[in-house]
Amino acid sequence: MLPGLAEESADWGGRLEAAVAGLRVVRAESLGAAAEVIGAADAAYGVLPAELLERAERLRWLQAPQAGPAPEFYYPALVEHPVVVTNMRDTYTDHVAAHTLAMVLAMARGLPRYVRDQQTATWAPDWDPGSVLALGEASALVVGAGAVGAEVGRLLSEFGVAVTGVDARITQAPKGFVAMRPVDELDELLPTADIVVLTVPHTPATEGMIDAARLKLFKPTALFVNVGRGPTVRLDDLAESRLGGIALDVFETEPLPSAHPLWSRPDVLITPHVAGAGPHAAERRFAVLLENTRRFLAGDPLINQVDKAQRF
Incomplete structure (x- = not known):
C-alpha cells in the first residue's frame, strides 16, 4: 500500500x-x-x-x-x-552537471560582462589575458563527489582541468579526477583551486560550510559555483567576498531577496534553482x-x- x-x-x-x-x-x-x-x-x-x-x-x-x-x-x-x-x-545528474559546466564556461570566458554590455549596446572588448581563465591550465576543487559532483568533474576534465574531489565518504577518485581528499583537508586545498564547485547536500555537517573564514582562503581570482544546496553557503559572507567570479543556482534564502547585494554585483551569475531542469x-x-x-x-x-x- x-x-x-x-x-x-x-x-x-x-x-x-x-x-x-x-x-x-x-x-x-x-x-x-x-x-x-x-x-x-x-x-x-x-x-x-x-x-x-x-x-x-x-x-x-x-x-x-x-x-x-x-x-x-x-x-x-x-x-x-x-x-x-x-x-x-x-535522477537529474546530467542536467545539473551541464548547468554547472555552462556556469564555469561563462565565467571563464567573461560572458557575464559581455551580456551586460549587450543590454546597453556597449562595445568593450577585453583583450587582457588575465580576463580569461585557461581551463587547460586550471585546477578545480569539486566539493561533494557523489553522482552530480563526479559528472561535473568528468566534464571539467574533458577541458583539461585538473580536478580534485573532496568528500566525506568517497575515497576512490571518479573518472577524470586526479585525486580524492577528505573533508578535513578542505581548508588547505581551497587556496590551490582556480575553480571551486560545491555540490554537497544540506546536512548538519555541511550547513554554512562556506563562510567568511573559508572564503578568505580562496584565491582572489577563483571562480566559485554552488549547485548543491543553498544553506551550505552563507550568502551575506559571500556578498562581502572578492573572487574572480561567483555562479549560484541555490541560495540560503529562496527566492533570493530582491534587495540582496548579490543581485547587483557584476561578477555574480544567478539562476533561480533551475539546474535540475530538463x-x-x-x-x-x-x-x-x-x-x-x-x-x-x-x-x-x-x-x-x-x-x-x-x-x-
Whole structure:
C-alpha cells in the first residue's frame, strides 16, 4: 500500500499496480485521507508528517519524492523510527552537471560582462589575458563527489582541468579526477583551486560550510559555483567576498531577496534553482519508485537509502 502520491505522479498508482503483481496502491488526496489509511500501509511515497508517522503501525519504507528534501523532512521522530527512507538522487545528474559546466564556461570566458554590455549596446572588448581563465591550465576543487559532483568533474576534465574531489565518504577518485581528499583537508586545498564547485547536500555537517573564514582562503581570482544546496553557503559572507567570479543556482534564502547585494554585483551569475531542469525527470523518478517497490516486495535491499541523521 502506497498512500500519498504527489500531484505530478497522479497516474503512478495505476502504473505501479500494473507493473507489480500483488501490490495495492491508495492515493491520499489530503492529510485526513492519509490518516485513515496510513495505519495499514507497509510503505509510503511522499512527505510523512509526524502526526501520520504516529499512526503508521506497519510502515517499513518511506520513499522521499526528491533527491534532497527540505531539512524538516527528517524530523527527530522520523530519524529515530526504524522506517527505511530512500530518496530520488541521481535522477537529474546530467542536467545539473551541464548547468554547472555552462556556469564555469561563462565565467571563464567573461560572458557575464559581455551580456551586460549587450543590454546597453556597449562595445568593450577585453583583450587582457588575465580576463580569461585557461581551463587547460586550471585546477578545480569539486566539493561533494557523489553522482552530480563526479559528472561535473568528468566534464571539467574533458577541458583539461585538473580536478580534485573532496568528500566525506568517497575515497576512490571518479573518472577524470586526479585525486580524492577528505573533508578535513578542505581548508588547505581551497587556496590551490582556480575553480571551486560545491555540490554537497544540506546536512548538519555541511550547513554554512562556506563562510567568511573559508572564503578568505580562496584565491582572489577563483571562480566559485554552488549547485548543491543553498544553506551550505552563507550568502551575506559571500556578498562581502572578492573572487574572480561567483555562479549560484541555490541560495540560503529562496527566492533570493530582491534587495540582496548579490543581485547587483557584476561578477555574480544567478539562476533561480533551475539546474535540475530538463526532460525525463518524472519518468526517472518513477523508475526509482518502481525499482524500489519491486525490491521491497521481494525483500531485497532498496536503492538510494538515506542516513536519516545525516539527511543523505
